[in-house]
Amino acid sequence: MKNRFAGGCTRCSVLVFPNGGFLRKGDEGWEVWCATCQSLDELAESKDFDPENLELPTVPPSGCATxxxxxxxxxxxxxxxxxxxxxxxxxxxxxxxxxxxxxxxxxxxxxxxxxxxxxxxxxxxxxxxxxxxxxxxxxxxxxxxxxxxxxxxxxxxxxxxxxxxxxxxxxxxxxxxxxxxxxxxxxxxxxxxxxxxxxxxxxx
Ligand SMILES: [Zn+2]
Ligand SMILES: [Zn+2]
Structure with missing residues (x-):
């Protein structure tokens, strides 16, 4: 779900603009996630996930402060x-x-x-x-x-x-x-x- 309001990404604290990231239900209520953290979190669920060789995006997440x-x-x-x-x-x-x-x-x-x-x-x-x-x-x-x-x-x-x-x-x-x-x-x-x-x- 898209975030309607601006908020700090739960994982990295980067400011996510309205509709720039994702809204997720966490243990302590709704959380905003930036596009990068959201995609890495999805990757972490998969069996190919290798934290030693993680490839981060080379551009900042869209819809976020730089x-x-x-x-x-x-x-x-x-x-x-x-x-x-x-x-x-x-x-x-x-x-x-x-x-x-x-x-x-x-x-x-x-x-x-x-x-x-x-x-x-x-x-x-x-x-x-x-x-x-x-x-x-x-x-x-x-x-x-x-x-x-x-x-x-x-x-x-x-x-x-x-x-x-x-x-x-x-x-x-x-x-x-x-x-x-x-x-x-x-x-x-x-x-x-x-x-x-x-x-x-x-x-x-
Ligand atoms: Zn983030
Ligand atoms: Zn000394």
């Missing part, structure tokens, strides 16, 4: 090496989450980290992105994009940072983390993060 406002979240924590407080980029969350939206995407995921870094750079806050570099993790035995300490440049491991954020979100919700800025993000970039199943998501 950008979405995202909060870039940060967290100040003590560096394990020098013990001084340092700021880590921790994740992304819609500035206006839709009714029923679930998912704080954390930087314990390569795509989320790359998008966080890109968004703060686009917003002219290169200072916030400066600590994020491709670093060698001895625990993970590979190079990965990760936060570094602002004082001593020691790697702040993506997984321990995620775990600490999880604790803060469990007690304080999304406001348990700091909103560093609100960035305007192209919908396709955001959906690439939403539909990455490589981990780094907190249900919220």
């Amino acid at each position: 950008t979405v406002d995202l909060r870039v979240l940060g967290m100040t924590r003590a560096c394990w090496k020098c013990r001084k407080d340092t700021l880590c980029l921790i994740g992304l969350y819609p500035d206006r989450p839709s009714h029923g939206y679930v998912g704080l995407h954390t930087t314990d995921n390569e795509k989320t980290m790359a998008l966080c870094q890109l968004l703060v750079q686009h917003m002219g806050r290169t200072d916030l992105a400066a600590g994020v570099k491709s670093r060698y993790s001895r625990t993970m035995r590979e190079r990965q994009l990760a936060n570094g300490c602002w004082h001593c440049d020691a790697l702040q491991g993506n997984f321990p940072v995620h775990e600490e954020a999880l604790g803060r979100v469990a007690s304080g919700g999304v406001s348990g983390l700091d909103t560093l800025l609100v960035a305007i993000c192209p919908v396709l970039e955001w959906q690439t993060v939403v539909y990455d199943f490589g981990g780094g998501v907190i249900a919220i």
Whole structure:
């Protein structure tokens, strides 16, 4: 069924214009779904569904806003090496989450980290992105994009940072983390993060 009124997509929070998406009956009432999320959800029901090799549409869903406002979240924590407080980029969350939206995407995921870094750079806050570099993790035995300490440049491991954020979100919700800025993000970039199943998501 078409949506007669505008609303945020339940799955991705992108604004869907009137008649631009789908209206579905969910557990908590009527839900608006954008064309992309609707078609991927139908695909998920089929036996060919392979989350590892999901092909997202290369154009934004029709009948939707082309950008979405995202909060870039940060967290100040003590560096394990020098013990001084340092700021880590921790994740992304819609500035206006839709009714029923679930998912704080954390930087314990390569795509989320790359998008966080890109968004703060686009917003002219290169200072916030400066600590994020491709670093060698001895625990993970590979190079990965990760936060570094602002004082001593020691790697702040993506997984321990995620775990600490999880604790803060469990007690304080999304406001348990700091909103560093609100960035305007192209919908396709955001959906690439939403539909990455490589981990780094907190249900919220
Ligand atoms: Zn959607
Ligand atoms: Zn340090």
